[in-house]
Structures are given as structure tokens and as C-alpha cells.
Amino acid sequence: MASNTTAVALPRFADKVVIVTGAGSGIGQATARRIAAEGGAVVAVDMNEAGLQKTVDSILEAGGGSARAVVCSVASEESVKALISGVLSTEGRIDSLVNMAGILRSLPTMETSLDLFQQVLNVNLIGTFLCCREALPALLESKGNIVNAASTSAQFGHPYMAAYAASKGGVFALTRTLAWEYLKQGVRVNAVAPGGIMTPMVVAQGESMGGFDMDLFTHLSRPDGVFGAPESVAAVIAMLASNDGAHMTGEIVKVDGGVHN
Template identity: 40%
Template structure:
């Protein structure tokens, strides 16, 4: 395992499960001290809510501006610096667009897009000081049409656009910003999605991966996040990396 993060401090949102948890574990293996933000306890080796074995677990709802600001400042004080932010937290749902309520639209955008923005904004002064990096988790749904996912696609498309905008704005400050766009990943989020009633059969195979099995392991996405956040990815600022098994080809 490469040791690209020795002496570095990383913050990972959505750290309690799925891609977020896999990212915490990957960064720990590569030598980082890691702070995990989530509304649930961060679990790496038993229940964790507080500091243990190089990990700081912080309860935080990333939709809450003041909570985000306090959490990021706590992480920077704990680590003495902040080198990487991985914005992984997200929510999703499937629905016929005509059935999407305004409350559901607002929920999806608040977590996936506004929450990502709030964490980036709070972290950027610390990242400028460290000449660090941001890696946002968008989605294949943010770069191509996706069935029954109007709100989620709009939010993740916004994450892609936010990533590119920040990459341009903060390049002179030495901060790199990139994002990954996973396709189907074996996570609790995916397992919890309810199918839409009466789907159009023509859309059921839309976006299926070309590789077998057609679903990624969270560790595969975490490996890409670790690369994009490292010094090895110096020339990849603004990158939008699809990890989709060829389904977007």
C-alpha cells in the first residue's frame, strides 16, 4: 500500500458507511489522520464517536451551516492542519418525476449539493494554508441522463459544475479540486433504494456496466479518491473521473 498521506490530515463526509467508510479506511492505510463526519457514529473498528486510533468521529449534519463550520474548525484544530476534504455524503431516491415532491427535491439537493458546498467553503481557508485538495463524489447520473432520478441527477450535476468552478478559482492558491463519478456501487445507499412503480421496461437496462460483476466495491471508489487527493494527481485538478464499469461509454 502506498504511503502518500504520512503527516497529512483528511476530512471525509458520509464516513459511517459505504464509500465514505471505505475512504476513511484507505486514507488510514496510506498514513493519514482522518476525521469522519456523519450523522451516525463513524465505525472503523467498533463504535467510534470521538478520537480513536488516528480517527476523529464528528457528528455533523452537512445541511447545517453553523454545524459544518464548527466541525471543520474542530477537525483543523485537532489535526493542526487540513490537507484533504473528501465530500462523500449523499442521499438518493428513485421516483417518476411527476411524483417528486418539493420536499424531496429540497432534501436531495440540500445533502448532495448544498452540503458539499458548505463543507468546501468552510474548509477552503485551511486547504489554502496547506495547499491541499478537495475530492467531491458526484455520480454518473450527474454527467449523463439517468432514469427516475431528476433530483439526484440535478444535484450531482451541480457537484460536477461546483468542482470545475472551484478548480479554476483556487488553482492560483495551490488548492486542487476534482471529483469522481461512480456508477453502481455496492453500498447501503444503493441497497436502500426502492424501485419505482410501473417502470418503463425499455429503461431497465439503461446504464448497465460492461464489466462483470456490474457493481463496484466501495474500496474501488475510495482508491480513486485517494489518488486524486494525493500529490501524484498534481496535474488532475478539475478532473471528472468516471468509475462506472463502462456504462457511460
């Protein structure tokens, strides 16, 4: 018997305005494309102007929804305020905020300077907080939602990633806290916890791991060496941000190929 496994692209984001941070690369880029392909008006945010341009060009080429690029550091309070007021005056509303901007720095903890630790927290945790805080008034109006980027390192730890894992632990707690706080007002807040997704972040990390005790990594990657695709995480984010995720809030959804089961 023939089985129908063809995915049908539903226009789940028609008439929806979705801000995607970290949209110049990796998971954020794949998410921006996915949401636009489903009819969304994407505001693509990143510090990497060239990456952003590539994202927006590929969306316009593919047709479907629309995309507008905004160069912005999520770690700057002033820039995030300008981002949100710009979206409200240009697009007029916000239905979803997808916080994918992030940085990873791998080092033994004893060699991790205060400055580096703070840099990682500033982008991954403070940046997520700032975007959430500034977008929440508009999300309360639209009964919208937020999807944050946690990580399996938040729940399970990761050697040589003290700052990163701690920042993602903060995102985990922030996500669950906002989910409770805004539950009655109809704003959903969820996160994905990716692990082992092949993106420029992971490639750069691999290049910086000389001298690390690799035995510590054996339980962190799949025995078959397979990495996930950014599109696999984008599909889960799109589900959470769309009405398909209507009955989910406060969830941290692992997308790690089963490594941490």
C-alpha cells in the first residue's frame, strides 16, 4: 500500500508578523525561510549584515511571504527598543518573537575570563530578555507567542561551555517564568533545546577544540556521527510559533536526535 509522506506546506503564518533574531545564519536563517514559506511577514534580525541579506534574498526569490532585514545587536537595550518600535511603525503588529541569536565560546572554565563569561551572557540571556520585554506589550495585544533558543547544555551540562550552558540555563528559566507570568493573558512562551545541529556555530566550535579531553564528549554526540539539519529545528519552531502549538506553553522541546534520551 502506498503511503503519503509528502509534507503539505500550510500557510500557517499568513497575515502574521514574526521577528526572528539570529536570522543571518544557521537555525535562525532556516526558521526565517520556513516561516516566510508559510506566508509570514518576517523581520529578520542579526548583526551579520551579509548573512541577513542572503536570508532576505533567498526568501524573496522563493516567493511566499515577505522579509525585511534589520541589523541590530540583541545585547543592546537601545537597539532592541529601536527594533521593536520600528516593527510597530512598519509592520504594525507582532505575532511571534523567535529568539535565535546566540554565541558560543568553548574554553576550560579556569581559562574563562570574566569578560568572556559576560559577553556570552549578554547575547544569549540578556539579549533574549531584552527582546522578550520589549515585544511583550505587542504580543499581549496580538495574543502572540515567543520561542527561545535554549540548549541541551542547559539541562545536561556541557564540558568547556560554562558560560554558554549557564546562559542557556537562564533562557530555560526565563522561558518557564514568562510562560507562567503571561499564561492568563494568552501569550505562550516556549523554547527549543537543540543539540548537535550542523551550523556555522558548531563548525567553529569543532575548529577550536584542540587540546580538549575528547573522552568527555562521547555521550554528547550520536554514535553514528550524524548531525541534525537547521531545518529540523526550524520545523519545530514553526510548529510552536503557529496555531498548531496553541496548547503548548512553558515547554522546552529537545531537538537532539535522541542523544539525551
